[in-house]
Amino acid sequence: MINTLYCKDENKGIQKQAFDAICKEQESIGYYGLPEQDIDPILAYVNTIPESVETIAVIGIGGSSLGAKAVYEFIKPVRTLKRKLCFFESTDPINITNLLDTFDIKKTHFLVISKSGTTVETFSVYKYIYAMQSDATSYTFITDPGSPLEKYARSINASVLHLPDNVGGRFSVLSSVGLVPLALCGIDIAQLLLGSKSIKKSFFNDGYMKDTLLRKAYFYAKHHAQYHINCIFAYSESLKYFCEWYVQLWGESLGKHQRHSAFNVGLTPVGLIGPKDQHSFLQLIMEGTRDKSVTFIKIEDFCHTEIIPDITLPHLESLDSLNKLPFSKLINMQCDSALEALLEQGDIPLDSISIGTIDEKNIGMLIFYYELLTSLVGELIDVNTYDQPGVEAGKIILKKKLSQQKR
Amino acid sequence: MINTLYCKDENKGIQKQAFDAICKEQESIGYYGLPEQDIDPILAYVNTIPESVETIAVIGIGGSSLGAKAVYEFIKPVRTLKRKLCFFESTDPINITNLLDTFDIKKTHFLVISKSGTTVETFSVYKYIYAMQSDATSYTFITDPGSPLEKYARSINASVLHLPDNVGGRFSVLSSVGLVPLALCGIDIAQLLLGSKSIKKSFFNDGYMKDTLLRKAYFYAKHHAQYHINCIFAYSESLKYFCEWYVQLWGESLGKHQRHSAFNVGLTPVGLIGPKDQHSFLQLIMEGTRDKSVTFIKIEDFCHTEIIPDITLPHLESLDSLNKLPFSKLINMQCDSALEALLEQGDIPLDSISIGTIDEKNIGMLIFYYELLTSLVGELIDVNTYDQPGVEAGKIILKKKLSQQKR
Numbered sequence: 001m002i003n004t005l006y007c008k009d010e011n012k013g014i015q016k017q018a019f020d021a022i023c024k025e026q027e028s029i030g031y032y033g034l035p036e037q038d039i040d041p042i043l044a045y046v047n048t049i050p051e052s053v054e055t056i057a058v059i060g061i062g063g064s065s066l067g068a069k070a071v072y073e074f075i076k077p078v079r080t081l082k083r084k085l086c087f088f089e090s091t092d093p094i095n096i097t098n099l100l101d102t103f104d105i106k107k108t109h110f111l112v113i114s115k116s117g118t119t120v121e122t123f124s125v126y127k128y129i130y131a132m133q134s135d136a137t138s139y140t141f142i143t144d145p146g147s148p149l150e151k152y153a154r155s156i157n158a159s160v161l162h163l164p165d166n167v168g169g170r171f172s173v174l175s176s177v178g179l180v181p182l183a184l185c186g187i188d189i190a191q192l193l194l195g196s197k198s199i200k201k202s203f204f205n206d207g208y209m210k211d212t213l214l215r216k217a218y219f220y221a222k223h224h225a226q227y228h229i230n231c232i233f234a235y236s237e238s239l240k241y242f243c244e245w246y247v248q249l250w251g252e253s254l255g256k257h258q259r260h261s262a263f264n265v266g267l268t269p270v271g272l273i274g275p276k277d278q279h280s281f282l283q284l285i286m287e288g289t290r291d292k293s294v295t296f297i298k299i300e301d302f303c304h305t306e307i308i309p310d311i312t313l314p315h316l317e318s319l320d321s322l323n324k325l326p327f328s329k330l331i332n333m334q335c336d337s338a339l340e341a342l343l344e345q346g347d348i349p350l351d352s353i354s355i356g357t358i359d360e361k362n363i364g365m366l367i368f369y370y371e372l373l374t375s376l377v378g379e380l381i382d383v384n385t386y387d388q389p390g391v392e393a394g395k396i397i398l399k400k401k402l403s404q405q406k407r
Numbered sequence: 408m409i410n411t412l413y414c415k416d417e418n419k420g421i422q423k424q425a426f427d428a429i430c431k432e433q434e435s436i437g438y439y440g441l442p443e444q445d446i447d448p449i450l451a452y453v454n455t456i457p458e459s460v461e462t463i464a465v466i467g468i469g470g471s472s473l474g475a476k477a478v479y480e481f482i483k484p485v486r487t488l489k490r491k492l493c494f495f496e497s498t499d500p501i502n503i504t505n506l507l508d509t510f511d512i513k514k515t516h517f518l519v520i521s522k523s524g525t526t527v528e529t530f531s532v533y534k535y536i537y538a539m540q541s542d543a544t545s546y547t548f549i550t551d552p553g554s555p556l557e558k559y560a561r562s563i564n565a566s567v568l569h570l571p572d573n574v575g576g577r578f579s580v581l582s583s584v585g586l587v588p589l590a591l592c593g594i595d596i597a598q599l600l601l602g603s604k605s606i607k608k609s610f611f612n613d614g615y616m617k618d619t620l621l622r623k624a625y626f627y628a629k630h631h632a633q634y635h636i637n638c639i640f641a642y643s644e645s646l647k648y649f650c651e652w653y654v655q656l657w658g659e660s661l662g663k664h665q666r667h668s669a670f671n672v673g674l675t676p677v678g679l680i681g682p683k684d685q686h687s688f689l690q691l692i693m694e695g696t697r698d699k700s701v702t703f704i705k706i707e708d709f710c711h712t713e714i715i716p717d718i719t720l721p722h723l724e725s726l727d728s729l730n731k732l733p734f735s736k737l738i739n740m741q742c743d744s745a746l747e748a749l750l751e752q753g754d755i756p757l758d759s760i761s762i763g764t765i766d767e768k769n770i771g772m773l774i775f776y777y778e779l780l781t782s783l784v785g786e787l788i789d790v791n792t793y794d795q796p797g798v799e800a801g802k803i804i805l806k807k808k809l810s811q812q813k814r
Binding site: 117128148237238244247248276279282285287308313323326327333340341388394395401 | 469496505525555559636664685691693698718721734743797801812
């Protein structure tokens with residue numbers, strides 16, 4: 001993975017302080033330790049699920065689904081996987097019934113994922129499915145040790161797996177929350193962790209990533225008042241759900257009250273897919289308000305050799321320049337062209353990330369890179385990166401509405 | 408359709424000027440006339456496609472695909488449609504080959520949609536598919552009258568349909584660009600136009616929509632320097648691609664150099680789906696920088712009666728308040744709760760749109776509502792709403808790269 005920055009390097013002193021703060025955070029924040037975890041218990045659990053199970057259905061929302069979905073949807077297009085993975089993430093009745101029509105409930109294992117066991121979306125769907133399939137062996141619950149949900153699961157003799165300590169939902173993809181569904185589908189979770197570990201080592205052991213991440217995070221923090229919309233422009237349809245994961249990670253971590261002021265601050269994430277969104281959002285970046293940074297992500301080797309045929313279309317001879325070009329080369333040329341066009345503007349902060357290919361190791365690298373970047377920026381804009389107090393108000397109002405409901 | 412605004416009404420004089428400007432625009436901008444068009448030629452064309460065709464594949468990008476996709480993906484979950492519709496919108500080789508695996512090319516009709524006939528994405532994919540299927544009767548080309556693409560299509564004896572005059576890509580969903588693929592799938596395009604016509608009439612004939620749209624557009628324009636991120640929070644998975652259509656419409660229309668100044672201006676669109684994104688983006692809206700407006704969209708009647716079963720889970724008795732509640736009621740209570748929680752903040756501009764149900768008429772209303780709103784805001788922030796000069800620079804760089812390419 002190569003990350004090319006086009007911003008200048010500033011204020012090494014504050015960068016050093018942020019690095020020291022992150023080093024210290026490792027004592028209290030759980031996600032930093034995930035790359036080195038022992039995955040044997042997860043692999044042993046995976047072997048307990050019968051071969052006859054064809055589908056893994058996650059009942060979970062937000063941090064309980066977005067990470068596994070990002071990895072699964074990245075790998076799936078290039079691999080024949082052992083099982084299908086699907087996600088119940090909504091209370092939309094049409095979505096629930098249509099999703100249920102896509103698999104055989106008798107050949108499905110359900111993973112119910114919730115830290116506390118009180119998530120409205122998760123348990124309304126769980127109750128609905130449980131009424132159709134009450135065999136406890138069809139369910140595994142992933143929750144905090146000792147939670148009411150664990151007690152419930154034990155009471156019906158279902159399997160329980162634990163979340164590690166101090167790992168928040170949006171930082172949990174490399175914990176049981178992401179690894180269990182992914183391993184059940186035959187995704188190589190050891191390689192996923194290996195990728196994340198390589199970024200971690202490079203960052204904490206004075207490697208290439210230390211300087212790069214600090215410089216980028218400092219730039220984002222320092223200029224947050226002007227450039228407060230941070231776009232990812234990923235040139236592969238496979239990265240669509242990675243973008244959704246990034247939106248949650250970035251938005252929910254960095255949109256906060258400052259710890260030591262009365263200010264509301266925040267950096268707004270936008271996920272874009274190239275070349276498609278060149279025909280949608282690019283105009284706004286090029287000519288709109290100068291409030292956006294852009295990170296281009298491209299894949300060096302798609303491992304696909306499809307070539308544009310050497311055909312001349314009468315009256316459309318100008319398109320002959322496309323002939324004999326591999327699509328994988330074209331898409332990367334489109335990425336480079338968009339980057340160069342934006343660079344020429346001179347006042348749009350840009351960088352580019354290049355990953356090797358579509359596999360577990362590379363997505364593991366991207367994930368840990370973005371988690372570290374989020375932690376660094378959170379530190380530098382003085383917010384608590386790991387909580388989300390703003391979502392409570394709506395939950396309280398809903399609870400009140402539910403209790404007043406006549407049925 | 409009901410649109411409830413929570414912003415105050417300001418400056419009727421400027422609102423009146425904007426209304427007059429839009430009335431005048433009807434002479435030169437084509438999309439305003441689309442609700443009244445004669446669809447008989449489209450319906451006659453649709454009857455020429457053999458019943459044996461099972462799949463309609465659109466080869467097109469941006470304005471040539473997003474509109475039809477928004478309508479199709481809205482209706483599909485609730486209807487058994489006559490044919491499947493899919494979209495080739497990328498040069499990603501994995502996406503192209505995987506999409507080709509999902510249908511029988513011999514039972515597919517391809518719609519190649521391009522105004523000029525020079526879109527790189529469209530024609531690289533077209534050449535690739537044409538090398539596999541060279542039967543001209545499998546293709547229809549939708550393009551500008553007299554374009555090189557029309558000449559090409561005539562030269563191979565393929566069908567040609569025209570784009571109406573002065574209708575830009577992102578405003579073209581209600582023209583042949585959107586209506587042809589939708590009608591081929593059995594979607595009721597007469598109802599779609601009827602919905603759009605009802606909004607048009609209400610706006611231009613001093614109805615409810617005139618006051619509402621003017622007031623909202625004025626607020627967005629007046630406060631664009633502070634509230635320049637405009638979120639849609641739609642409580643239905645079916646509106647996911649409507650959000651993508653909105654992102655193009657809003658971003659590409661409003662991100663511009665001002666006509667009479669040296670300023671770059673722009674309003675940034677964000678599409679969110681509830682309740683899922685309550686667990687992702689909501690924290691940023693609640694506690695982040697006060698730079699976002701939010702429009703909640705909800706569907707009054709999902710026409711789905713699934714009910715949360717009356718089951719008590721031991722240790723999770725607090726969830727009993729969900730029992731016997733229809734999912735359609737729960738999702739709308741979640742929407743109301745999020746809206747109320749944001750209203751309590753007092754400094755986040757909000758409004759809510761409520762549509763009747765999931766059908767052609769309602770999506771036609773939403774589409775025309777957003778097109779009118781975009782035109783009004785464009786007028787009020789002094790940009791040319793209908794061009795997109797910013798995307799040319801990247802195309803020129805790509806063209807140069809292609810010509811230098813050795814093969």
